[in-house]
Amino acid sequence: MRRLALLAALSLAPAAALAGEADVVGVEARPTGGGWSFDVTLRHADTGWEHYADAWRVVGPDGEVYGTRVLAHPHVNEQPFTRSLSGVVIPEGVAAVTVEAHDSVHEWGGAVVEVTLPR
Numbered sequence: 001m002r003r004l005a006l007l008a009a010l011s012l013a014p015a016a017a018l019a020g021e022a023d024v025v026g027v028e029a030r031p032t033g034g035g036w037s038f039d040v041t042l043r044h045a046d047t048g049w050e051h052y053a054d055a056w057r058v059v060g061p062d063g064e065v066y067g068t069r070v071l072a073h074p075h076v077n078e079q080p081f082t083r084s085l086s087g088v089v090i091p092e093g094v095a096a097v098t099v100e101a102h103d104s105v106h107e108w109g110g111a112v113v114e115v116t117l118p119r
Contacts, residue, residue, distance in 0.1 A: 020045060021110030022053035022101035025080055029097075029115050036088040036117070040069070042101050043080040044110075052076075055102040058088055066090050066097065090117065 026041035036058075044053035052074035058066045067088035075081045090097065096116045102108050 021106045022056075022103040023111035024056065024099050024101045024113045025111065026082070027099045027113045027115050029117060031118070032086060034087045036090055037084060037086040038067070038069075038088060038099065039082055039084045040099055041080050041082040044075075044101070044103055046074040046076045046079070048074050048076060051105045052103060053101055054104045056083075057100055057102070057108075058085070058090075059098045059100060060090070060094055061096065061098075095119070 022042055022044040024040060025043045028039040030037050038058060040056050042053050042056060046052040053071060055068055055070050057068040060066055067085050069083055069085040071083060094117065096114055098112050098114050100108055100112045101110050103110075
């Protein structure tokens, strides 16, 4: 009976958890007049509103977040996908940043990309 209850519970668990964490798979960074511009490519097995890649951020070596791009909707049929963020202010002397992805179930995790900033 316990086995049947466990199987029933597992079958009711959201399929969203099966999508895993969001991964950063590519980053292009370039200086602009108002800071830095980042084009970030993410991959995630979005299943819909219940589990999707919903943000990415640029983080300095000390953990300070310099910029966050919020993603407003799932990209179920568009994988991988690229979105941009401009006007990211990065202090002088910072030579590299890390770009991290967030999804609506696992939060921050998955593959990250470290970017050496062209100065």
